[in-house]
Amino acid sequence: MQTKSDKIMIRLENVMRVYKVGVERIHALDGLSLELRENEYVAVMGPSGSGKSTLMNVLGCLDQVTSGCYELDGENTTGMSDAALARVRNERIGFVFQSFELLSRSSALKNVEMPLIYSRNGWWSRRKRATQMLHRVGLGDRIRHRPNQLSGGEKQRVAIARALICSPSILLADEPTGNLDSKTSEDILALFDQLHAEGQTIILVTHEESVAKHANRIIRMKDGRIFTDLPAAEDQARRLELTGVLGKVTK
Amino acid sequence: MKAVLAIPLAFLRLFYQSIYLALGQIWANKMRSVLTTLGIVIGVASVTAVIAALTGLKAKILTQVETLGTNTIFISPRVPERGRRQHAGWWQMRFRPEQMDGLLEHCPSVAALSRVGGVGWRTVKYGEQSVDRVEVQGIEPDFHKIEHRPVVLGRVFSPIDDMQVRQVCLIDSKLRDKLRLDRDCIGETIRIGYHAFRIAGVIESRPQMNFGESSQERYELFIPFKTLEKLGDPSMWAMATGKSAETLEEAQAEIKFFLRRTRGIRPGEPDTFRVESLQSALDTFNKISVIVTMVAGGIVGISLLVGGVGIMNIMLVSVSERTREIGLRKAVGAKRSAILTQFMIESVTLCFVGGLVGVGFGQLLTMAIANIPQVKLDLAHIPLWAIGLSFSFAGFVGIVFGMVPAIKAAQLDPIEALRHE
Numbered sequence: 001m002q003t004k005s006d007k008i009m010i011r012l013e014n015v016m017r018v019y020k021v022g023v024e025r026i027h028a029l030d031g032l033s034l035e036l037r038e039n040e041y042v043a044v045m046g047p048s049g050s051g052k053s054t055l056m057n058v059l060g061c062l063d064q065v066t067s068g069c070y071e072l073d074g075e076n077t078t079g080m081s082d083a084a085l086a087r088v089r090n091e092r093i094g095f096v097f098q099s100f101e102l103l104s105r106s107s108a109l110k111n112v113e114m115p116l117i118y119s120r121n122g123w124w125s126r127r128k129r130a131t132q133m134l135h136r137v138g139l140g141d142r143i144r145h146r147p148n149q150l151s152g153g154e155k156q157r158v159a160i161a162r163a164l165i166c167s168p169s170i171l172l173a174d175e176p177t178g179n180l181d182s183k184t185s186e187d188i189l190a191l192f193d194q195l196h197a198e199g200q201t202i203i204l205v206t207h208e209e210s211v212a213k214h215a216n217r218i219i220r221m222k223d224g225r226i227f228t229d230l231p232a233a234e235d236q237a238r239r240l241e242l243t244g245v246l247g248k249v250t251k
Numbered sequence: 252m253k254a255v256l257a258i259p260l261a262f263l264r265l266f267y268q269s270i271y272l273a274l275g276q277i278w279a280n281k282m283r284s285v286l287t288t289l290g291i292v293i294g295v296a297s298v299t300a301v302i303a304a305l306t307g308l309k310a311k312i313l314t315q316v317e318t319l320g321t322n323t324i325f326i327s328p329r330v331p332e333r334g335r336r337q338h339a340g341w342w343q344m345r346f347r348p349e350q351m352d353g354l355l356e357h358c359p360s361v362a363a364l365s366r367v368g369g370v371g372w373r374t375v376k377y378g379e380q381s382v383d384r385v386e387v388q389g390i391e392p393d394f395h396k397i398e399h400r401p402v403v404l405g406r407v408f409s410p411i412d413d414m415q416v417r418q419v420c421l422i423d424s425k426l427r428d429k430l431r432l433d434r435d436c437i438g439e440t441i442r443i444g445y446h447a448f449r450i451a452g453v454i455e456s457r458p459q460m461n462f463g464e465s466s467q468e469r470y471e472l473f474i475p476f477k478t479l480e481k482l483g484d485p486s487m488w489a490m491a492t493g494k495s496a497e498t499l500e501e502a503q504a505e506i507k508f509f510l511r512r513t514r515g516i517r518p519g520e521p522d523t524f525r526v527e528s529l530q531s532a533l534d535t536f537n538k539i540s541v542i543v544t545m546v547a548g549g550i551v552g553i554s555l556l557v558g559g560v561g562i563m564n565i566m567l568v569s570v571s572e573r574t575r576e577i578g579l580r581k582a583v584g585a586k587r588s589a590i591l592t593q594f595m596i597e598s599v600t601l602c603f604v605g606g607l608v609g610v611g612f613g614q615l616l617t618m619a620i621a622n623i624p625q626v627k628l629d630l631a632h633i634p635l636w637a638i639g640l641s642f643s644f645a646g647f648v649g650i651v652f653g654m655v656p657a658i659k660a661a662q663l664d665p666i667e668a669l670r671h672e
């Protein structure tokens with residue numbers, strides 16, 4: 001089912017992201033290198049403060065690296081102007097947030113077509129494309145509904161439709177199931193699986209192992225560095241092994 | 252070719268995107284938008300109404316002045332502001348009739364001259380009828396060449412009336428009605444004090460000049476200038492016309508020269524009289540009316556500024572309320588310029604719509620003012636330039652006061668904005 005491609009979608013090389021808090025310098029990303037190929041499905045895990053969010057912001061071109069190099073889809077984004085970064089976000093990146101971030105006064109359709117308003121040539125076809133996209137995520141009958149008339153799962157579907165409307169190179173999801181119950185979470189994750197099967201590159205940040213299971217590559221972070229970076233099966237095996245050891249110790 | 256078109260196309264895209272978003276936002280917050288623009292509406296309405304009223308006042312005065320003729324020169328005595336006669340009494344400075352003798356021969360640019368004398372208000376009687384407060388004025392025959400007040404019945408004064416000091420009079424048509432005289436009253440005799448006067452003609456009433464106090468009617472009675480001396484010591488002034496509008500200045504200069512000689516003013520001393528034409532009075536009036544319009548417009552313009560502050564306040568609230576939304580828009584690819592223009596267009600649109608509604612209200616106010624009978628501002632209307640001015644000022648207010656919130660929105664960091672509670 002997977003179309004293996006060798007095209008490198010993301011390349012991070014020795015990336016540092018340093019914040020200054022007072023006189024203290026915090027290394028949120030501390031010399032991190034990473035390569036992602038097309039149609040990979042990656043889960044990023046780690047305790048809070050491990051640099052996951054910073055990594056997501058950097059990958060999503062919301063934040064600039066302090067040093068190092070970030071190549072997205074073969075294009076170096078480091079040192080790009082604000083306007084150029086906005087364009088990259090618009091055309092290459094789709095965001096899905098934990099709290100959906102829908103415009104409460106606008107219909108599902110308006111929410112989905114919003115990125116096209118800022119795009120170069122999507123303006124005139126925005127209604128058609130947004131309708132198609134809503135059908136694709138299974139909300140064909142909810143087009144005119146406002147967010148407060150939708151369930152949590154439906155809201156997240158709208159948000160996913162919005163993220164995909166510009167056919168982005170990568171889909172960045174930051175705890176997409178964090179605000180949903182487990183049943184709805186499974187539905188959303190099934191949608192991600194489906195998108196992955198259709199060839200979408202997905203990066204997903206999560207705390208939950210059950211969510212991470214859906215990915216085929218799991219990156220665990222600690223102190224701004226990659227702690228482990230393994231295919232899902234190996235990662236699973238290691239985790240079981242570790243819990244086994246831990247179980248023995250606690251016994 | 253593509254590269255040349257790219258920049259204007261990008262601008263166009265930015266523009267329609269922003270208008271679309273701004274209108275959507277205004278529509279989504281209808282109530283708030285209405286309240287926000289109220290300040291602008293009231294400001295523009297009062298600016299246009301004030302300007303309309305002043306325009307009406309000016310038009311009214313101008314039409315009345317024009318019926319008198321702008322070619323007329325008024326000559327009146329004056330106490331000088333400096334020189335040895337600056338403390339002289341008004342009575343000392345009065346004209347004597349003989350000071351004007353021979354003026355026409357010495358002033359080639361002057362076509363006609365009439366001495367006009369007044370003895371104040373008198374009581375006029377006809378039979379049992381009596382009218383108080385009648386303005387009795389003595390005029391010379393040339394008066395009819397200068398003042399455009401037709402004698403509707405009877406005859407005008409002739410030089411013989413003056414030479415023979417006849418006791419004849421021209422009666423104002425309103426006074427005729429007030430005295431309950433016959434419509435054709437020529438030859439009837441009326442009394443001013445103990446003097447009897449035969450009516451020689453009926454002169455058209457002067458158009459109402461006074462504003463507001465229409466209850467106080469003015470009645471006029473004209474008698475030959477020489478005859479006036481019988482009624483008392485007149486205070487005197489004079490009217491003249493120039494031969495043409497072009498030589499009006501020359502005529503005034505000639506009269507000044509002549510009067511300085513006959514009134515014995517030494518070189519270097521200031522004039523003890525005033526020579527004015529309606530044209531110069533009109534110029535002064537125009538200047539004053541421009542100043543008054545500017546001052547009134549400026550004062551009312553302050554209310555527009557207050558409206559602008561209201562707009563800024565609401566826009567700032569809107570920016571902080573929509574921080575997350577702005578963060579999201581940036582995350583999905585809105586450039587700073589797009590956010591900036593969206594908020595700018597929002598405030599400018601609010602101001603323009605406010606201006607439009609304001610001009611409408613101003614028109615209603617103007618119609619209301621024009622229809623109050625006592626105020627006599629029936630010529631009040633909003634001039635086009637006032638509409639343009641209000642609009643551009645409203646737009647200016649929108650840009651200036653929308654600038655700060657829009658810049659604030661555009662400068663938001665998307666990560667911070669998305670974390671905002």
